[in-house]
Amino acid sequence: MKILVYEHITSGALCTEPLPDHLVREGNAMLQALLNDLAGNQGVQPVILRDFRLDIPPHTHRCHYVRDLDDFRRRWLACLDYVDGVLPIAPETDGLLAEVQSWVLKTGKRLLGCRPEATAIAASKTRTAEYLAAAGLTTAPTVWLRDWQPDTFTAGALICKPDDGAGGTDVLYFENATALNTWKQQSPSETWEKQIVQPYIQGTAASLSLLCAEAEAHLLCGNHQQIQIENGAMRLTGITVNGMEYQRLDRKIFQGLADTIASVLPGLWGFVGVDLVLSPLPVVLEINPRLTTSYVGLREVYGVNPASWFMTLLHKGMEAVELPPQPNQKVTISVEEGLAIQATHC
Known part of the structure; x- marks a missing residue:
């Protein structure tokens, strides 16, 4: 199966402007982890679009370099003709991710991600809060x-x-x-x-990594986010994948939260992130209807290839996905240091 892994920041869509270093680091880290994992599944051939200023990452079956916007449009269409499905990783801002998802569906290719109607809700923080609050979840x-x-x-x-x-x-x-x-x-x-x-909600900044489909969700892990406040701005400096402490709150609470989110937005599909604050009970802030940076640590946390769950979901459905027992590893990702990874035992 030929899969176009469309990572927007590194794809050449920004080829006429300076590349933002921190977004390139995150985009590259997610892309390389996913290419490595997909290539480990028999019969999968990953395809990418690539900004001409960046090197070709390993485990790429076919790479299309992009040098200008006309080139980007031509190669995007050529890739759609060539592949069987598209896995998009793009910001929700200004409807970009939903537009990419809609375009894939219009071409008749397999969309390996959330549906645009779910993304349109998740992209709006007010709409997200309204939907989740109506389902009984605590929101800000x-x-x-x-x-x-x-x-x-x-x-x-x-x-x-x-x-x-x-x-x-x-x-x-x-x-x-x-x-x-x-x-x-x-x-x-x-x-x-x-x-x-x-x-501003006092508590522990956290996130959930989910695998969603068919209005259901598997909780992959809970992550601890390191947030820094400086000069009136907040920014993410690091993530400890599987670093959420469950001693205070039963893991079943978070699985229940994931189940509710998936039922409220049944168009969520594939890897999904949820941002929240433990205060001390979970307060849901946002839903990320796409693969997030935490994915980079999943293989080391579980000791297995997480793309295998994704491919099982694609070919056999949610009921066929079997996760290993709760892992005993946690991985810290330093977002501001080139996404350096440090593994430690829980």
């Missing part, structure tokens, strides 16, 4: 910046971020309502229509 109180007033929430720190987009992009931290109100008054009114405000 959320209001649009245009509607926010200094007395909207009780005293404490606040977060302001875009409603649309991927994960922790452009997340601003304010120590109190006065600081946020000052920033709001100095911001153009169009910003008010795109940003949301949430109280």
Whole structure:
């Protein structure tokens, strides 16, 4: 089976502009891990589009170098003709991921990822909160910046971020309502229509790695996220895959949470990430309807090829996927140091 692994940042779609180093590191790490894992499955031939400024990663059956946008369009269409399915990894921002998913479906190729209708919901933090809250999950109180007033929430720190987009992009931290109100008054009114405000929730930053399909979910592992606040901005500096401590909360709680999310958004398919805060019970923040950086550590955590679950899901369905027992390894990924990996025993 020929599979186009479409990693947007490294694909050549940005060939006319400078490549953002940190996004290239993350994109390359995910792409290389996935290519390695897919190539370990008999009969799978990974195909990629590649920015001409980057080297060809190993385990690539066919690579199409991209030098300009016309070249990108031609090679994208040529790849769609050549492959059997497409596994997209792209930001949700501005509807990009949903557009890629829709295009794959229109061409009649197999979409090896979430359905665009699920991605459209997950890409919006307010819509995600509405769907999950209606299903009984705890979510962060959320209001649009245009509607926010200094007395909207009780005293404490606040977060302001875009409603649309991927994960922790452009997340601003304010120590109190006065600081946020000052920033709001100095911001153009169009910003008010795109940003949301949430109280800063004290607790442990975490994420879940899931395998989803057919309104069901397998919990692969819970991850501990290292978040740094500096100069009024929040950023992810590291992830400990399988680093979530279950002593306080039973793993069944997180599997139940995963089951609810999959039932609320039945179009989730394949590898999916969920961001949350343990405060101390889980507060769900966002859903990432695609493979995330945590995937890079899954093979070492489990000691098996995680793409084998993916291929079983593809060919035989969710009921045929059998996970090994809960692993006793954890892997720390330093996002700011070239995605260096350090393995330790739990």
